[in-house]
Amino acid sequence: MSHTEPTSAIPHSQVLHFPKGGKPTLAPNEWQVFHWDQDEGGIPDLEHGAHKVLAPFHWWVKHHQERDVMSLAHAGKIGVWFATDDDILKHADIIQAGKALWPVVAAHFPIFRDGRSFSTAALLRDRFAWDGEIRAIGDVLIDQLLQGARVGFDSFHLRSDQNLEIALTQFDVITVTTQNSWRGKRTLLKA
Amino acid sequence: MYKYDHIDQTLVDQRVTQFKDQVERRLNGTLPEEEFRPLRLQNGLYHQRHAYMLRVAIPYGLFSAKQLRTLAMIADRYDRGYGHFTTRQNIQFNWIDLEDAPAILADLAKVEMHAIQTSGNCIRNITSDAFAGVAGDEYIDPRPICELLRQWSTLHPEFAHLPRKFKFAINGAQEDRTVLLCHDVGIELKKDAAGNLLADLYAGGGMGRTPILGSLIKQDLPWQYLPSYLTALLRVYNRFGRRDNLYKARIKILVKALGPAEFARQVEGEWAHIADGDDNFTQAEWDRVAQHFTKPAYQALTALTHDELLAHCAPQLNAQEQLAFSRWLERNVRKHQVPGYASVILSLKPHGTAAPGDATSAQMLAIADLADQYSFGELRVTHEQNLVLADVEQTQLLALWRAAKAQNLVLPNIGLLTDIIACPGGDFCSLANAKSLPIAKAIQERFDDLDYLNDLGEITLNISGCINSCGHHHVGNIGVLGVDKDGEEWYQITLGGEQGNDAAIGKVIGPSFYADEIPEVMTGIINTYVSQRHEDESFIATYRRLGVAPFKEAAYANAKKKTSLEKATIEGRAS
Numbered sequence: 042m043s044h045t046e047p048t049s050a051i052p053h054s055q056v057l058h059f060p061k062g063g064k065p066t067l068a069p070n071e072w073q074v075f076h077w078d079q080d081e082g083g084i085p086d087l088e089h090g091a092h093k094v095l096a097p098f099h100w101w102v103k104h105h106q107e108r109d110v111m112s113l114a115h116a117g118k119i120g121v122w123f124a125t126d127d128d129i130l131k132h133a134d135i136i137q138a139g140k141a142l143w144p145v146v147a148a149h150f151p152i153f154r155d156g157r158s159f160s161t162a163a164l165l166r167d168r169f170a171w172d173g174e175i176r177a178i179g180d181v182l183i184d185q186l187l188q189g190a191r192v193g194f195d196s197f198h199l200r201s202d203q204n205l206e207i208a209l210t211q212f213d214v215i216t217v218t219t220q221n222s223w224r225g226k227r228t229l230l231k232a
Numbered sequence: 233m234y235k236y237d238h239i240d241q242t243l244v245d246q247r248v249t250q251f252k253d254q255v256e257r258r259l260n261g262t263l264p265e266e267e268f269r270p271l272r273l274q275n276g277l278y279h280q281r282h283a284y285m286l287r288v289a290i291p292y293g294l295f296s297a298k299q300l301r302t303l304a305m306i307a308d309r310y311d312r313g314y315g316h317f318t319t320r321q322n323i324q325f326n327w328i329d330l331e332d333a334p335a336i337l338a339d340l341a342k343v344e345m346h347a348i349q350t351s352g353n354c355i356r357n358i359t360s361d362a363f364a365g366v367a368g369d370e371y372i373d374p375r376p377i378c379e380l381l382r383q384w385s386t387l388h389p390e391f392a393h394l395p396r397k398f399k400f401a402i403n404g405a406q407e408d409r410t411v412l413l414c415h416d417v418g419i420e421l422k423k424d425a426a427g428n429l430l431a432d433l434y435a436g437g438g439m440g441r442t443p444i445l446g447s448l449i450k451q452d453l454p455w456q457y458l459p460s461y462l463t464a465l466l467r468v469y470n471r472f473g474r475r476d477n478l479y480k481a482r483i484k485i486l487v488k489a490l491g492p493a494e495f496a497r498q499v500e501g502e503w504a505h506i507a508d509g510d511d512n513f514t515q516a517e518w519d520r521v522a523q524h525f526t527k528p529a530y531q532a533l534t535a536l537t538h539d540e541l542l543a544h545c546a547p548q549l550n551a552q553e554q555l556a557f558s559r560w561l562e563r564n565v566r567k568h569q570v571p572g573y574a575s576v577i578l579s580l581k582p583h584g585t586a587a588p589g590d591a592t593s594a595q596m597l598a599i600a601d602l603a604d605q606y607s608f609g610e611l612r613v614t615h616e617q618n619l620v621l622a623d624v625e626q627t628q629l630l631a632l633w634r635a636a637k638a639q640n641l642v643l644p645n646i647g648l649l650t651d652i653i654a655c656p657g658g659d660f661c662s663l664a665n666a667k668s669l670p671i672a673k674a675i676q677e678r679f680d681d682l683d684y685l686n687d688l689g690e691i692t693l694n695i696s697g698c699i700n701s702c703g704h705h706h707v708g709n710i711g712v713l714g715v716d717k718d719g720e721e722w723y724q725i726t727l728g729g730e731q732g733n734d735a736a737i738g739k740v741i742g743p744s745f746y747a748d749e750i751p752e753v754m755t756g757i758i759n760t761y762v763s764q765r766h767e768d769e770s771f772i773a774t775y776r777r778l779g780v781a782p783f784k785e786a787a788y789a790n791a792k793k794k795t796s797l798e799k800a801t802i803e804g805r806a807s
Contacts, residue, residue: 128471154270154353156393160470163390168505184254184263184271191389204262214253215246217239219383220459221511222390228239229517230510 050201056176057197057208059190061224065209070198072120072145074178075100093118095147095178098127102135114142122147122178125157129164136169146171148194150179162193166223186211191222233294233610234379234524236344243386244341247348251275252334259331270393274354276322276347277333281662284328287350288340290613292360292378292402293321295345297600297609302343304596310336315596317580317589317617319653319704320399321359322350326660354392355385355466358400361409362614365525366575366622368567372404372421372429376522377455380513383521384459391466395473396481398466399438406733411615411707413437413445413735416483417465419458429455435465435495436487439701443737444484447492449499455518459511464503468495528608528623533572536626538562545630556644557633559682563644565629574626576607578619578641581651583676585640587669588654589617598639606632615704615731616653618646648685649693649758650676653704657697657714658721664697666714666721671695671750678751679758688758691771692731707731709772710757711738712750723750727757727783728775741784749791756790757783 052070059065073092077100094113098121104110113119120143123129129136139146146165148158158177165171176196177189183203190212199208217228225231236244254271257263263271272279276287288303303323307315310332311325318324328336340346350357358378365373381400385391391398401410404421412418418434431453437446453461474480487495536544542558549557566575578599580589591599599619603611606628607621614620619641624632636642645651652675655661657668672695679685694708698715705711711726722744729738745753760783765774775783 153267154393155475156353156391157471157475159390159393160467163467182267184267185392188389188392207257214250215243215387217242217246219239219243219386220388221509226510229520230514 052201053199053203053205055205057186057199057205058174058195059186059197059212060195065212067205067209072147072176074122074147074198093120093144095120095122095145095176097121098123098129098132101139102132105135105139117144119143120145120147122149122176123158123161124149125151125155125161127161129161130168133169136165140169140171140173143173145174145176145196147176147178147198150177150181150185153180153182153185159188159192162189163223166193183208183211187214191218191224193223233296234375234521237520240344240383241341244344244346244348247275247346247387248334248337248341251337255330255334270352272330272333273352274349274392275333275337276350277328277330278351279662280326280660281658282660283326284330284333285660286325286328286333286336286347287318287322288325288345288347289350289357290321290323290345291382292358292364292375293362293612293614294364294375295611295613296343297603297611299343299345300596300600300603300611302339302345304593304600306336306339307593307596313594314590314592316587316656317591317613317619318655319615319617319702320357321362321613321615322357323613324656326656348386351397353394353396354398355388355394356397356399358382358385358402359410359415359615360402361405362612362620363409363566363575363622364404364612365527366568366570366573367405367409368569369406370404370569371406372423373525374402374404374421375525376518377404377419377421377429377431377458378402379521379524380517381458381462384462384513390463391470394466394470395475396478396483398469398483408732408735409615411704411731411735414439414443414704414707414731415446417462418446421455424452431455431458433461433465436484436492438482438484439704439706440482441479441699442482442484443701443706444488445735445737446484447487449487449492449496456512456514457507459513460506460509461499461503463506463511465499467502468498472498527570528610530570530573530623531625533570533625533627535571541626541629544627548630556642557630559644559686560633560642561629563646563648563686564642568623570623572626574624574629576621576624576629576632576636577614577646578602578621578636579643579645579651580618580641581645581676582640582643583645583650583680584673587656588652588672591619595639595641598635599641602632602635605635616646616651618651644682645685647690647692649679649688649691650685651692652676653692653694653708655695655697655702657695657703661697661702663700664714665699665716666697666723667747668695668697668703668712668714671712671714671723671747674747674751675754678754688762689770692729693754694729704731705729706737707735708738709775710754715744717744721747723747725753725757725787727780728772730772739780741780741787745787745791749794752790752794753787756786756788760786 055067401415420432433450434446612620658664695712696703696705724744726738
């Protein structure tokens with residue numbers, strides 16, 4: 042059973058933003074997630090679309106040196122998303138270079154209970170010192186938000202059936218921590 | 233023992249509120265079962281055959297009389313008047329309504345208890361030596377490290393959805409009473425010549441379908457670095473542990489696939505980036521926790537030998553009582569670090585009258601009183617599913633024995649054949665292939681003679697109702713595993729398993745048996761030992777000397793004998 046991209050429901054037009062040190066808010070989604078497979082060819086026609094594109098990282102690895110891709114990237118229209126099986130540490134050089142180009146990166150949840158993207162976000166923050174937006178995409182549910190926010194995510198495109206009003210209330214459900222995270226040190230060390 | 237501060241208390245209180253909201257969303261239909269499942273599991277709630285089961289953590293096995301009274305209250309108010317102590321220092325209630333779960337967790341929070349991460353694919357309740365802080369063979373009291381890591385692992389966000397469950401055990405004594413090598417991570421504490429506290433880490437141990445003993449992957453890690461090193465280790469596992477196959481998702485499979493050296497190298501590579509960060513424990517954190525594990529107010533007493541103690545008590549005992557009390561002193565009382573004190577094991581293994589590890593609410597209340605009266609109000613639960621009063625004055629042992637006897641808690645069978653470890657099995661658990669409890673009962677009834685049991689000496693017998701191995705059958709000298717064959721319950725026997733410093737995984741002796749053949753099979757195995765043993769040779773030593781062949785032969789001969797006897801009886805009736 043898969044909850045990824047339910048076909049019957051319309052995706053949320055809004056994204057939940059929860060910047061470090063800020064408050065959770067909703068804002069219109071500007072980024073379209075591009076799911077690329079081998080025979081699909083290039084990226085969608087950005088000239089006529091309303092959205093900027095989050096491209097799969099493995100697509101970026103293959104195409105980022107192409108001229109039209111570079112020019113769109115320089116225009117701030119391309120971000121990348123990491124799949125759970127992308128070994129980001131193996132592509133450290135490409136990620137370091139991409140940091141100057143991508144307005145946003147994302148990490149994907151094929152199913153909510155797959156926690157690999159938690160480590161991806163943590164590594165992006167710790168190892169790559171990425172201080173831009175990291176968005177959670179895919180099977181993103183209300184009850185993962187608190188964990189996601191702590192490991193390094195600061196925006197969430199929730200699954201279409203998730204109630205955004207309830208989602209907004211999740212971040213102060215537990216106000217103390219007993220280990221460090223991207224958001225801050227453990228409560229004991231803050232005192 | 234450790235006392236919550238406002239941070240701990242806030243965390244468990246808010247966790248109750250969070251779960252209450254999740255249960256409400258489940259009940260009003262906005263949260264589907266598939267998505268609620270990991271949330272309830274990480275709050276200790278399983279859905280079983282008849283009802284929900286709630287598994288409550290007893291972190292590193294240490295709890296108070298006050299907490300035990302709350303557990304008794306929960307058993308009475310929300311369950312059927314009893315609880316089941318497990319091999320991993322938890323207690324389970326088998327008849328819980330989902331609607332009641334938030335209220336139960338709130339009751340637990342009031343006495344500084346919780347069910348956080350007692351299930352699910354996360355870091356589970358951390359287990360340790362039930363005799364921590366009092367054992368005669370201890371070189372490091374592991375409890376401060378246990379508590380520091382309990383806090384560090386609680387609601388750890390990055391490791392909330394691991395490929396599979398993840399179990400820590402921590403030992404600081406010469407003899408390992410934690411089954412250290414059967415854990416995802418086993419932490420062995422020691423001190424160097426300068427007195428610095430260090431840890432050796434073993435990774436990739438586990439039971440289940442593929443039993444493997446852990447491999448040493450890190451030596452001499454200063455204790456302060458445990459959080460960063462464990463972050464590195466869990467990060468490697470979280471990223472690369474298999475998620476395509478439930479049965480290959482434990483860290484043991486990753487460690488085996490990579491090889492321990494390569495796994496250690498990857499962890500080391502990750503750790504190099506974070507080793508000197510502020511994840512690490514500080515001395516102030518140690519001091520804050522360690523102050524709770526100081527020694528209680530022991531009296532200055534004279535140590536008594538077994539004979540001195542017996543002589544001291546003899547005038548108050550008739551001949552029959554003298555024998556029973558003496559046996560109990562031998563089997564159920566352990567040496568203590570402090571002269572004049574002893575640790576007492578209360579047996580939760582009566583012969584055939586209760587499931588191994590079960591205690592009624594009446595027993596729990598009585599045990600809480602005993603703890604208050606004789607042992608500074610504290611208790612421990614052992615890997616073998618018994619309870620311990622750790623700090624009893626030797627001169628109080630007789631009074632304690634009499635009081636505990638009234639509650640049926642003094643059977644002197646600790647470490648003997650009938651001190652059976654068993655999971656709840658098919659009577660309760662929906663994962664089980666077969667029942668465990670009737671097998672335990674049948675064996676306890678067959679071997680009900682204490683003289684004979686004493687003569688047999690130390691033998692461990694562990695029963696699991698399925699390959700998940702909650703009854704730790706792989707490390708029993710004799711292991712019994714329930715298996716399903718065409719919808720029928722069968723039992724596979726393993727021999728040669730051992731826990732402790734010489735940990736070993738038992739070997740399957742051959743095709744499985746019917747439930748009603750098991751007592752005869754055990755008799756065959758035990759008779760083989762009795763007839764072949766050298767003087768003072770333990771069961772496991774005899775097995776190691778002889779190998780499986782004679783035991784196997786006797787087991788199958790006895791099973792066959794039983795079958796042909798039955799056949800004859802049936803034919804006799806028919807004619």
